Amino acid sequence: MKRVLITGAAGFIGSALVPELEKNGYVTYVLDNLSFGKRDLLDIPDDRFVLGDITDRTLVQKEIARISPHWIIHLAAIHFIPYCNQNPYESANINIQGTINVLDAAKKLDCLERVLFASTAAVYPIVDTPIPETFVTNPLDIYGLSKLAGERLMNEFYLETQIPSIICRFFNAFGPRETNAHLIPEIHRQIVEGKRKIQLGNLDPQRDFIHTSDMSLALRLLLEKFETGIDTFNIGSGKEYSVRAVVQAFERAIGESIEIQVDPARVRKVERHHLCADIQKLTEFLDWEPAVSLDRGIQKLIDDPHTAFA
Numbered sequence: 607m608k609r610v611l612i613t614g615a616a617g618f619i620g621s622a623l624v625p626e627l628e629k630n631g632y633v634t635y636v637l638d639n640l641s642f643g644k645r646d647l648l649d650i651p652d653d654r655f656v657l658g659d660i661t662d663r664t665l666v667q668k669e670i671a672r673i674s675p676h677w678i679i680h681l682a683a684i685h686f687i688p689y690c691n692q693n694p695y696e697s698a699n700i701n702i703q704g705t706i707n708v709l710d711a712a713k714k715l716d717c718l719e720r721v722l723f724a725s726t727a728a729v730y731p732i733v734d735t736p737i738p739e740t741f742v743t744n745p746l747d748i749y750g751l752s753k754l755a756g757e758r759l760m761n762e763f764y765l766e767t768q769i770p771s772i773i774c775r776f777f778n779a780f781g782p783r784e785t786n787a788h789l790i791p792e793i794h795r796q797i798v799e800g801k802r803k804i805q806l807g808n809l810d811p812q813r814d815f816i817h818t819s820d821m822s823l824a825l826r827l828l829l830e831k832f833e834t835g836i837d838t839f840n841i842g843s844g845k846e847y848s849v850r851a852v853v854q855a856f857e858r859a860i861g862e863s864i865e866i867q868v869d870p871a872r873v874r875k876v877e878r879h880h881l882c883a884d885i886q887k888l889t890e891f892l893d894w895e896p897a898v899s900l901d902r903g904i905q906k907l908i909d910d911p912h913t914a915f916a
């Protein structure tokens with residue numbers, strides 16, 4: 607049975623990925639400092655959960671050697687863009703130094719067969735059409751910059767070890783158990799509080815929303831199929847929705863109308879109007895396509911907010 611170490615798995619995406627791997631026979635181990643994640647999002651025993659910080663080089667070396675994973679999935683990061691902008695040193699340190707520590711410890715393993723790094727669509731510049739992986743990178747903020755550094759570190763890691771290495775550029779994930787105040791959990795929170803006049807920032811930007819169950823399946827299939835080299839894949843749905851369209855999906859889910867009020871404090875000064883993945887490379891490589899529409903995912907959040915699709 608393969609041992610899979612997932613850093614940062616007590617967070618939003620990890621809490622969907624762990625059950626996807628466990629139900630398919632993998633034995634998952636988690637390293638997380640619980641700064642944003644929560645222990646109770648994970649249904650794994652304590653001896654497979656390490657409470658630790660990826661910036662602690664000694665701990666990372668010791669725990670990765672002890673676990674000796676066949677796969678490493680590196681999700682741990684500071685990821686909420688407003689927090690990164692307010693705390694640039696801390697974010698860059700965790701996202702870059704932490705990645706160096708994980709990859710350095712990984713280099714010493716004899717059993718390692720795959721490494722997957724969670725990068726982001728934020729490595730791309732502002733582009734108004736679906737973005738393929740070949741598009742030039744040019745991040746707008748410290749978060750995107752720190753993830754681009756992580757991609758470069760993955761390249762170095764691969765050149766040195768020849769261990770199959772996968773860089774995934776995640777677009778906007780949505781689903782149950784979100785840990786950061788992104789658009790969908792923010793609308794959901796206000797609706798659950800009983801509000802039907804909701805406060806939002808810019809209404810026109812369009813984003814590619816991919817459900818965490820689709821994302822987790824794509825990641826597992828990629829890890830299973832990717833056997834040589836290093837490559838980069840967009841992980842998105844290939845469809846864009848505006849903020850207004852997301853609110854309309856909530857209206858359909860609750861069967862009531864919702865009034866939007868623009869809160870000037872929430873309006874971002876620098877804003878991308880479009881961010882959509884070209885997912886042709888992913889869908890050609892894998893027998894996979896996104897199965898959960900925005901409407902279905904939002905209906906599920908309203909009906910049963912804490913659980914994933916079976």
Ligand SMILES: NC(=O)c1ccc[n+]([C@@H]2O[C@H](COP(=O)([O-])OP(=O)(O)OC[C@H]3O[C@@H](n4cnc5c(N)ncnc54)[C@H](O)[C@@H]3O)[C@@H](O)[C@H]2O)c1
Nearest residue numbers: 614616617618619639641642643659660682683685776779
């Ligand atoms: N959610 C998205 O839409 C999205 C989009 C693009 C990329 N990503 C990337 O996917 C990964 C997972 O994102 P998420 O949405 O689950 O975020 P999240 O904040 O819910 O999860 C990140 C996890 O990392 C942990 N962590 C943070 N700093 C740590 C440290 N120093 N040491 C150990 N653990 C630490 C947190 O406690 C948390 O459990 C991140 O790398 C993120 O950058 C996410």
